[in-house]
Amino acid sequence: MKLYIAEKPSLGRAIAAALPKPHNKKDGYIELGNGDCVTWCIGHLLEQAEPDDYDAAYKKWQVQHLPIVPQQWQLKAKSKTRKQLTLVKKLIKQASQIVHAGDPDREGQLLVDEVISQANLSAAKKQSIQRLLISDLNLPAVKKALGQLRANAEFIPLSVSALARSRADWLFGMNLTRAYTLAGQKGGYQGVLSVGRVQTPILGLVVARDKEIKEFVSKPFYEVEALMRTQEQQGFTLKWQPSEACQPYQDEQGRVLVKALADNVVSRIKGQHGLITQVKRAEKQELAPLPYNLSALQIDAAKRFGLPAKAVLDTCQSLYEKHTLITYPRSDNRYLPKDHFQQASAIIDSVIANGVFSKEQLATADPLKKARCFNDAKVAAHHAIVPTNKKTSAQLTETERRVYELICRQYLMQFMPAYRYHQTDVEAEIAGGKFTTKAKEELERGFKVLQPNKESNKEDQEVQTLPPLTLGQQVLCEDARRLDKNTTPPAHFTDATLLAAMTAISRYVKDPDIRKVLRETDGLGTEATRASIIELLFTRGFLARSGKTIVATETGVALINALPDTLSTPDMTAHWEMALAQIAEKQLKYDDFMQPLVGQLGALIEEAKSCDSRQFSHIKSQVKRKFKGARRKSPRPKSSKAQA
Numbered sequence: 001m002k003l004y005i006a007e008k009p010s011l012g013r014a015i016a017a018a019l020p021k022p023h024n025k026k027d028g029y030i031e032l033g034n035g036d037c038v039t040w041c042i043g044h045l046l047e048q049a050e051p052d053d054y055d056a057a058y059k060k061w062q063v064q065h066l067p068i069v070p071q072q073w074q075l076k077a078k079s080k081t082r083k084q085l086t087l088v089k090k091l092i093k094q095a096s097q098i099v100h101a102g103d104p105d106r107e108g109q110l111l112v113d114e115v116i117s118q119a120n121l122s123a124a125k126k127q128s129i130q131r132l133l134i135s136d137l138n139l140p141a142v143k144k145a146l147g148q149l150r151a152n153a154e155f156i157p158l159s160v161s162a163l164a165r166s167r168a169d170w171l172f173g174m175n176l177t178r179a180y181t182l183a184g185q186k187g188g189y190q191g192v193l194s195v196g197r198v199q200t201p202i203l204g205l206v207v208a209r210d211k212e213i214k215e216f217v218s219k220p221f222y223e224v225e226a227l228m229r230t231q232e233q234q235g236f237t238l239k240w241q242p243s244e245a246c247q248p249y250q251d252e253q254g255r256v257l258v259k260a261l262a263d264n265v266v267s268r269i270k271g272q273h274g275l276i277t278q279v280k281r282a283e284k285q286e287l288a289p290l291p292y293n294l295s296a297l298q299i300d301a302a303k304r305f306g307l308p309a310k311a312v313l314d315t316c317q318s319l320y321e322k323h324t325l326i327t328y329p330r331s332d333n334r335y336l337p338k339d340h341f342q343q344a345s346a347i348i349d350s351v352i353a354n355g356v357f358s359k360e361q362l363a364t365a366d367p368l369k370k371a372r373c374f375n376d377a378k379v380a381a382h383h384a385i386v387p388t389n390k391k392t393s394a395q396l397t398e399t400e401r402r403v404y405e406l407i408c409r410q411y412l413m414q415f416m417p418a419y420r421y422h423q424t425d426v427e428a429e430i431a432g433g434k435f436t437t438k439a440k441e442e443l444e445r446g447f448k449v450l451q452p453n454k455e456s457n458k459e460d461q462e463v464q465t466l467p468p469l470t471l472g473q474q475v476l477c478e479d480a481r482r483l484d485k486n487t488t489p490p491a492h493f494t495d496a497t498l499l500a501a502m503t504a505i506s507r508y509v510k511d512p513d514i515r516k517v518l519r520e521t522d523g524l525g526t527e528a529t530r531a532s533i534i535e536l537l538f539t540r541g542f543l544a545r546s547g548k549t550i551v552a553t554e555t556g557v558a559l560i561n562a563l564p565d566t567l568s569t570p571d572m573t574a575h576w577e578m579a580l581a582q583i584a585e586k587q588l589k590y591d592d593f594m595q596p597l598v599g600q601l602g603a604l605i606e607e608a609k610s611c612d613s614r615q616f617s618h619i620k621s622q623v624k625r626k627f628k629g630a631r632r633k634s635p636r637p638k639s640s641k642a643q644a
Contacts, residue, residue, distance in 0.1 A: 110162035179608035187613035234467035302496035
């Protein structure tokens with residue numbers, strides 16, 4: 001009997017639909033017409049054991065127990081899905097051939113591998129396990145994937161990477177949460193102060209941004225605008241570019257801080273003739289943005305519709321599992337395999353049939369155009385999120401319709417012409433000073449015809465239209481004016497900008513070596529975890545919403561102030577993500593990653609013991625009401641996984 005093990009029931013049903021009938025639906029699995037079976041996990045069936053599973057003494061939180069480092073790691077069955085775990089293990093032992101059908105990412109790989117390992121299979125049987133990679137639940141796509149099975153052994157490094165992540169998160173999350181919760185109790189705080197290698201640096205970003213805004217002092221600065229006119233009485237404007245001699249009167253961004261300097265420029269150029277010293281005119285083009293990965297989709301959905309990251313992920317799961325309208329959503333990739341190009345015509349037809357865009361809107365779309373997104377070298381375990389060729393009459397919710405439309409638009413733009421325009425850069429000299437401007441003349445809208453007018457026109461509105469200008473042409477400075485401006489503080493984080501910060505974390509990393517590497521790698525957290533970690537910070541009362549903005553609460557600020565920079569800045573976890581990727585690529589061994597962490601953990605525990613607990617005294621009364629009686633019983637997080 002061949003046994004297919006899917007990550008969740010919806011995937012199991014999709015696999016069964018592509019296999020021999022008739023089907024006999026059992027409790028927890030489907031028996032196929034040829035005697036083979038399809039079963040499934042229900043997410044993680046196993047989880048890391050709690051500290052008191054290793055030693056009953058650890059049930060009470062005491063600082064002398066820390067750090068807790070298991071000598072022999074244990075997994076335990078999740079109580080709600082214990083029945084399914086027992087069934088899957090029984091089927092594994094009965095099977096002559098096993099097909100691993102977890103989701104195509106490192107967590108999906110580990111999730112099924114852990115269950116298989118519980119069955120204590122022989123080395124030969126383990127070696128024979130096959131891997132099924134599915135990113136589209138529609139029947140033709142599943143049938144195609146079933147014809148492309150690979151050896152599961154190829155993906156063991158991916159599983160080891162996920163295992164290292166899971167155990168490292170447990171070590172840091174469980175130990176440091178206990179350490180700082182106990183420290184907080186000294187200052188009167190009665191709740192759990194959870195610390196995690198991803199959630200805490202995210203909180204640190206928000207606290208640092210809030211502090212920067214609070215302490216920001218606005219400073220005035222000045223620009224000079226010259227109102228010009230040609231001999232043909234055509235007007236345009238130029239902007240003054242301060243010379244090196246002005247540097248003592250400028251800030252680090254090159255802004256002029258002395259009003260008298262700007263006034264002097266205005267008085268010198270007004271009524272004077274200028275000379276056009278440079279005219280550069282070039283045709284340029286802008287290619288369509290690549291199809292979405294999850295983070296890019298979440299950022300766009302937050303900007304356009306104000307949707308929180310978790311709402312976008314949940315909607316994508318519905319579009320993928322319930323409606324089968326999109327491919328696998330938890331993807332970190334923005335490219336497509338070359339053979340996916342063959343589906344382009346069918347996908348475009350389905351999008352039109354589903355009423356997202358009309359034939360008229362797609363008049364310039366060419367399904368035979370092979371865009372840069374079709375690149376096998378850029379595709380790893382999974383590919384970009386794109387529409388499937390499913391035609392549907394199902395009624396989508398408003399949020400589902402919006403997210404589906406975004407995904408369709410981003411895909412369809414790959415088959416549209418580039419946006420083409422002429423850009424003109426002009427320099428002029430007036431009374432010895434340098435003045436510049438630029439202009440843009442649209443030639444072909446290309447893919448931008450699919451973008452909302454407000455979005456596609458925003459940049460164009462900021463660039464003026466120039467009259468014909470030639471090198472050496474004389475122009476008159478008819479008038480000039482000083483523009484009084486003020487420096488502004490950075491904006492509070494929103495869902496979109498916080499996600500953007502997590503995906504481009506190198507900007508916030510202090511270590512220059514790590515920052516250099518991270519510019520080309522993934523950011524803080526993974527595509528699958530970012531949304532849940534942000535929501536976790538809200539659930540635990542460390543973050544709050546004020547309209548569309550995200551701010552840190554008093555508790556969040558107090559926690560960050562009590563922590564060393566090692567835990568509150570992204571450097572450490574950015575280094576982890578880099579190392580975990582190296583494990584997945586067989587460039588780093590598990591032990592070489594884990595062993596140094598234990599030593600680092602011990603040093604961090606010592607810092608926690610000596611931290612200033614008075615940070616939490618000012619929120620004591622507020623928290624006592626919320627966590628009444630917490631001092632009588634040591635608080636305990638529900639799960640070690642939650643510490644990420």
